[in-house]
């Protein structure tokens with residue numbers, strides 16, 4: 277016989293409601309008692325009660341289920357892919373695949389770093405321990421919670437022997453003050469805030485990072501941002517906050533080691549893709565372009581450098597009276613660097629100076645040695661080039677040209693603000709502790725404005741030294757393309773970017789930058805300051 281419960285004792289309200297309705301309907305309807313009896317008995321049966329109870333339990337548990345890490349889903353997918361592509365997966369792998377595929381493992385929501393700390397389960401003891409404290413977060417500010425501490429109670433709930441997911445659930449449901457009962461770890465685990473500052477040379481968005489332990493704990497930043505690295509104890513995930521932003525808690529960022537690995541891996545992937553696309557041997561698609569360059573070698577070779585720019589350690593450099601930092605104007609050919617330099621020197625020749633270049637060509641009528649050029653022999657220029665004493669050099673129409681490094685140093689030590697506008701390749705000679713240059717990238721404005729401003733000022737093309745004509749649209753487009761390439765490969769060397777749209781405004785911005793250089797401490801490579 278089926279065990280039957282009276283309606284009043286039924287735990288599920290919906291089910292007991294249904295039974296009550298059934299009794300009412302029975303009185304009103306003239307139907308078979310047997311059918312009603314059967315239905316009522318089934319609804320009241322212990323078996324159905326138990327089934328509904330289990331169903332409700334599973335549903336409510338599902339609502340509160342939280343993955344331990346926010347990237348749990350990505351890890352599961354990666355694992356499933358790995359198993360899927362294995363030729364002969366083991367029985368364990370097949371079982372794991374089935375488990376990961378089951379519906380209750382396919383749902384999940386990110387775990388919030390509610391108290392500014394993450395927890396993990398000790399693999400050996402099973403204890404719940406504090407895995408990471410986010411600098412500046414609630415846990416850090418309390419000063420009472422430390423990495424390695426064992427969690428015994430959360431808001432009065434005894435959690436020894438339970439799982440991180442359970443602890444997380446308690447935290448998610450908590451309102452107001454959260455109390456922990458912790459067994460402290462050894463004092464060696466206490467956090468010490470590092471003093472390291474770095475300049476980031478890449479953009480980072482934790483929301484796009486599949487591997488960060490907790491997306492919500494990540495810190496986003498852009499290329500050029502100065503970051504205060506507060507903890508480097510984890511080899512893969514550093515903790516940082518944006519410089520000067522003491523109000524916020526620190527966030528996770530990829531360590532240098534991790535970022536370098538990522539860059540190397542994506543480069544290798546790109547190389548493989550390119551290899552797969554191109555036939556085994558092929559001739560260049562077109563003949564190399566002939567470009568008029570005053571001093572430098574071919575630019576293509578310089579863009580192939582394997583340097584990996586991730587973080588550069590920086591320190592503040594205070595203005596040094598009597599020893600101004602040289603100003604280096606970098607930019608694409610024709611953008612107006614010469615014009616800006618000329619204006620600076622014209623404005624105050626006693627303050628701004630530019631080294632006089634050397635040339636092996638004979639002087640033209642009216643040219644003065646030491647003012648227009650230093651007229652020297654080709655041998656002399658070659659000699660200086662060989663020992664790395666020319667910041668840039670090259671051939672033009674059968675003659676050699678070059679700018680001596682020593683002349684820049686002499687002018688700087690004499691107290692002048694040296695202004696140079698070399699080819700970007702010269703940065704490798706100029707960016708040194710001895711000179712500590714301030715590098716400004718002069719950028720062209722978008723094409724429409726570039727065309728308009730150059731036409732309005734009757735600007736002269738620098739692409740063809742022998743004619744006195746305006747820039748062609750083709751040349752302006754080349755200028756923009758070249759700017760893009762320089763920015764892409766050298767932006768880690770720029771201290772400032774000035775868009776040369778309206779010449780007078782660009783010049784004002786240049787003067788403002790120089791004013792800051794003379795009056796404010798600025799971030800430079802840490803190796804220049806030590």
Ligand SMILES: Nc1ncnc2c1ncn2[C@@H]1O[C@H](COP(=O)(O)OP(=O)(O)OP(=O)(O)O)[C@@H](O)[C@H]1O
Nearest residue numbers: 609610611612613614615729733735736738777779
């Ligand atoms: N913002 C501007 N608006 C209008 N004309 C400009 C502007 N900036 C520069 N020019 C003009 O553009 C021309 C090229 O400038 P400039 O000679 O300074 O280029 P450059 O960057 O030194 O080029 P290159 O490196 O090829 O020698 C000049 O006639 C200059 O007066």
